[in-house]
Amino acid sequence: QVQLVESGGGLVQTGGSLRLSCAASGITSGNYIIGWFRQAPGKEREGVSCISSDGSTDYGDSVKGRFTISKVNAKNTVFLEMNNLKPEDTALYYCATGPWLICTWYEGHYDYWGQGTQVTVSS
Numbered sequence: 001q002v003q004l005v006e007s008g009g010g011l012v013q014t015g016g017s018l019r020l021s022c023a024a025s026g027i028t029s030g031n032y033i034i035g036w037f038r039q040a041p042g043k044e045r046e047g048v049s050c051i052s053s054d055g056s057t058d059y060g061d062s063v064k065g066r067f068t069i070s071k072v073n074a075k076n077t078v079f080l081e082m083n084n085l086k087p088e089d090t091a092l093y094y095c096a097t098g099p100w101l102i103c104t105w106y107e108g109h110y111d112y113w114g115q116g117t118q119v120t121v122s123s
Contacts, residue, residue: 002026002112004095009117012085020080020117022095027076029053029099034078035110036069038091038119048093049080050103058103062088085121092116 008020022034035050049069050058057069068081078095096110 002097004097004112004114006093006095006114006117009093009119011120011122013122014086016085016121017081017083018085018119020082020093020095020119022078022080022114024076024078024095024097027097031099031101032097033100033103033109034071034095034097035103035105036078036080036093036095037107038089038093040088040091043091045094045107047105050105051078052101052103054101056103060105082119085119087121087123090119090121092118 036048039045071078096113098110
């Protein structure tokens with residue numbers, strides 16, 4: 001059974017940084033993607049960043065240049081380094097995974113989701 005556990009969220013001031021972690025276990029597919037999504041109160045969930053098993057990455061327009069995704073293969077852990085945080089980055093951040101090689105924002109391609117970690121950016 002695939003399990004995803006997020007950590008690293010918290011409260012930070014505008015301009016600050018956080019690093020989120022997604023610890024994945026049980027992934028058996030050779031091809032997979034791990035994506036970060038976020039959902040703010042009253043808003044739809046949106047894709048933030050994605051990394052594939054071959055190391056390809058993608059970013060949402062609102063976080064390009066500020067967020068960096070990376071992974072440690074041996075530990076199946078994905079990190080999301082978030083810099084220059086803004087109040088509009090406040091949301092519940094989820095990681096998710098699916099058996100695909102190419103990153104996508106289509107949530108139907110993600111079979112497993114974590115419980116989320118809260119990020120709050122104060123102004």
